[in-house]
Amino acid sequence: MDAMRRTDTDRRTAVVTGAGSGIGRAVAVALNAAGWSVALAGRRVETLEETAAEMSATPSGAGPGDAPAGDAPADAPADGHVLTVRTDVSQPADVDALFAAVHERYGRLDLLFNNAGTFGPGGIALEDLPLSAWQKVVDTNLTGAFLCAQAAFRLMKAQKPQGGRIINNGSVSAHAPRPDSVAYTATKHAMTGLTKSLSLDGRRYRIACGQIDIGNAATDMTERMRRGVKQANGELAVEPVMNVSDVATTVLHMAELPLEANVQFATVMATAMPYVGRG
Template identity: 65%
Template sequence: MSLSSPSPSSGKIALVTGAGSGIGRACALALQAAGYSVALAGRREAPLLETAALAAPGGGRMLVVPTDVGQPESVQALFAAIRSAFGRLDLLFNNAGANAPGIPMEELSFEQWNAVVAVNLTGVFLCAQQAMRLMKEQDPRGGRIINNGSISAHAPRPDSAPYTATKHAITGLTKCISLDGRKYNIACGQIDIGNAATDMTQRMTAGVRQANGSVMVEPRMDLRHVSDAILYMAGLPLEANVQFLTVMATTMPFVGRG
């Protein structure tokens, strides 16, 4: 765990999981530049330190906490570090995600299924649970949770049973957090992202398999559009909430997929 030197900030505190690359890194840096102090969580310390090193001068502080979100003890240690460093939490972006090999579901192993569920669903639950405990105790009370649902929360790709099942489950969990968090002034929304330009989606530039068996190059969008959407959702007063937001490459195969 490491903490950068203090700098002026808005005073708000954010936690981003999966902050070592891609969407998590982009959103963590956008929040930090906007004045949030940001806790960076992810399994590997080195990529988190790389994210922290990209912090904007004059922005918020960066706290690096290596974390396995699928393990209760690791998540508890993460929130203990946040309490110690900042004393509160205003925003949780549940972004960490994992996938299984793109093979027929009848060939998936139990271990492959469980690995995806542990990160994509159990990890979101564990982090949201700890965030709600902290947010309802702090003064002023309340905060915001944003879950990364993905386009797969609506429509599957071929051979994506673990990923799609967990992302559909995130929609139900988001609704439960929204309902159960009301009495504590905790808002919860979901962002569903389609084909943001990250290392994970680089394969789409060479073509990916479609529902009809064909292989097609898919368009991608600039990652900045995702971080802009997160800043918008995060910046609302707690009396307002974006329950669900979809941001996607305009011409990607989604509406009418399959």
């Protein structure tokens, strides 16, 4: 059944944070097309509704890179298998409300894709980075991921059958930094520690946790790669990008595994990006 379209009675439920654009949107569409019910979380209601409309327009059983059905209206409303919840993951009250809404609607949670994140201001040297900018990146990327994982743990531990899966969006910056990216890089290295701790602490509850480290997926956040981005030697260089649907395919594979199996860490990246040997 895992490889087939699921029926209403055995649909699994996922929460995707940062679902209003980019990787979050692509993953939400792929999960829904594969038969999952999906709760979309993000700070902007209008972009969440755009994601929900794209999900409604994507035919059942379509792959993450397939085009929406031609006869589906662009503003098609989400069905009962799609829930949109305005959420700032750095705010505990917002996170509590998100998972309460998921529990009320679906009764259980099978997957959290911890995807919400921000790069922070670019082009600022470490010694000039305002504390407020550092704190915003840490609050979103790290504290937000922790709060969502904690709320997911509570649901997954209490539900029957017990268990579920958490997939954290790391980055190749969890391994190698870019220039002038101290806040982002620090949070992504910390994400690896969070993933390992969740994996260890989740064992007794059948909660699996893995991390996907993504390099140069084509999104609004990485648009600068096409124009030229600062390299370790200080020069600007255009970098290759990959289709965001390739990320969604990888997340879907991780999500569809039985809980007895886990992809602990996966790296998916544009083949020719300057990552191996960066610097």
